[in-house]
Amino acid sequence: MPRPSEPTRERIIQAASALFYNEGIRRVSVDEVAAKAGLTKRTLYYHFRSKDDLVAAYLAARDQPNLAVFRKWFDETEGGVPVKIEAIFRNLARSARHPKWKGCGFLRTSAELANMPGHPAIRIGAAHKKKFEDWLRATFAAEGIADPLQLARQILLLLDGSFAVVLLHRDASYMETAGEAARSLIEMALVGRRGRRC
Amino acid sequence: MPRPSEPTRERIIQAASALFYNEGIRRVSVDEVAAKAGLTKRTLYYHFRSKDDLVAAYLAARDQPNLAVFRKWFDETEGGVPVKIEAIFRNLARSARHPKWKGCGFLRTSAELANMPGHPAIRIGAAHKKKFEDWLRATFAAEGIADPLQLARQILLLLDGSFAVVLLHRDASYMETAGEAARSLIEMALVGRRGRRC
DNA sequence: TTGTGTATATTCACTGGTTAGTATACATAC
DNA sequence: GTATGTATACTAACCAGTGAATATACACAA
Incomplete structure (x- = not known):
């Protein structure tokens, strides 16, 4: 599934949103976000440069x-x-x-x-x-x-x-x-x- | 210096206060607090049961x-x-x-x-x-x-x-x-x- | 139609560092 | 000689970020 890049990115943001809002930023690991989104951490880092980037995307x-x-x-x-x-x-x-x-x-x-x-x-x-x-x-x-x-x-x-x-x-x-x-x-x-x- | 227990406890709270206020709770490790107070982590854990205890003492x-x-x-x-x-x-x-x-x-x-x-x-x-x-x-x-x-x-x-x-x-x-x-x-x-x- | 190169997307396995909390031993004062 | 207090050294887990390899889709050429 290389093409549909948007749904994946969207799915990561949804997962991050739920976790960051419920538990706070530093309490949630990138691994947890990836697991909740149903993919590996390495894939997450393909879509976001860093955890800070992901936090910014969550609020945006x-x-x-x-x-x-x-x-x-x-x-x-x-x-x-x-x-x-x-x-x-x-x-x-x-x-x-x-x-x-x-x-x-x-x-x-x-x-x-x-x-x-x-x-x-x-x-x-x-x-x-x-x-x-x-x-x-x-x-x-x-x-x-x-x-x-x-x-x-x-x-x-x-x-x-x-x-x-x-x-x-x-x-x-x-x-x-x-x-x-x-x-x-x-x-x-x-x-x-x-x-x-x- | 076994006797003067209060100054030590006070010193730990002072160190914790500065660090927790400036950098947040989860960003500061117990080791950092101990170092700032001029003693080891083991001594800190003699005076406080857990990090949560220390956080409560900081606010109190x-x-x-x-x-x-x-x-x-x-x-x-x-x-x-x-x-x-x-x-x-x-x-x-x-x-x-x-x-x-x-x-x-x-x-x-x-x-x-x-x-x-x-x-x-x-x-x-x-x-x-x-x-x-x-x-x-x-x-x-x-x-x-x-x-x-x-x-x-x-x-x-x-x-x-x-x-x-x-x-x-x-x-x-x-x-x-x-x-x-x-x-x-x-x-x-x-x-x-x-x-x-x- | 079929082969092939390339950008996109994903995974596994790892590194180097950090962290809360503890087992054990040692020192000092009374 | 016992309470109190301090230090060294450790465990077991966690965590942000990466290296290297792989898989898929699609454009284009034969």
Whole structure:
């Protein structure tokens, strides 16, 4: 089967994704990934230059799907922007209650590789979060909010904070608390939109 | 030197602390910790039952000092509670600009050990964050805020979010953004304190 | 149609290094 | 002479990456 190169590469990324997300980067060996993908380590090294490359590919494969889910949750919720953003947190809480949930793969990888600041996987994670931040910023700008970037960053901080806190305490209700804080901040910014006063 | 058992144990924890915080848990070997402490691995295993034990001791040693720093930053700042809390974030931003800063040791450990939910180190991390949350709750309760626990958790989410985001982007200004969000939320809660209306 | 060269894809078996934890013995202090 | 504390030397497993060989598909020539 020399020709169909893509399915093999895809299969390796799927295997790596499951293992790296569930057990962490350094805890998973290249042999384990290869075994899970149903091939040998040597074949894996034909498709990826190094383990670091594979880690980067694992995160790159999660970039678009993750963003798409957030947008979907936003779009499918009826109501104003505060409610639609809060819905993202509520849906996230629902995910986080599944026993296999283990936080945000991007953040956990950046925590585990904190001593390698230039690592390709960290750059991919940073770019991913920037994309989400920019989507929030554009959403708030369309609402006429005065400082949409500042608000976008505050919501992002609440979101990533809830990933960290829920992972530590294994208590998904923190995500709903974060969602309420996010709604408050957005509503406050909307009220101040036209310089209204009490 | 058989007698002075405490200094040896202390020295091991100091060495472990520096290495685990800077490089992560799984990246640091017990041999490295022993070497940094100036003794052999066998001696280390006389004082600690296992590497997991040592990791737990590393976090336990950071519990009280960390909380003390936050309280100090709060106490030494002039002004109301919103400003005093914001000062914590500003001081944290200052720390985070030092090149050796690598986020919150508790959160990074919980991210790295996410597949071992009952690990003693994770329990110590969770207890640490609960103590901070409770200190915030008591502080807000003393101000007569209606739901002090909810507000405490929102501030905690912003704090831990800023640890995660700043570690990923290496941009400490997110901490100041989080501080402004925290101040907004507290001020909003203070205004609503007596059920005031516009 | 058939033979053949070449790029693609895969495997087996290995290297050199690391790692958590231990068996045993030795030293010091009281 | 016994508790405590330290060191040497070891085990058994693991792990990232590689050398050398092999198998398949396809393009092109005879």
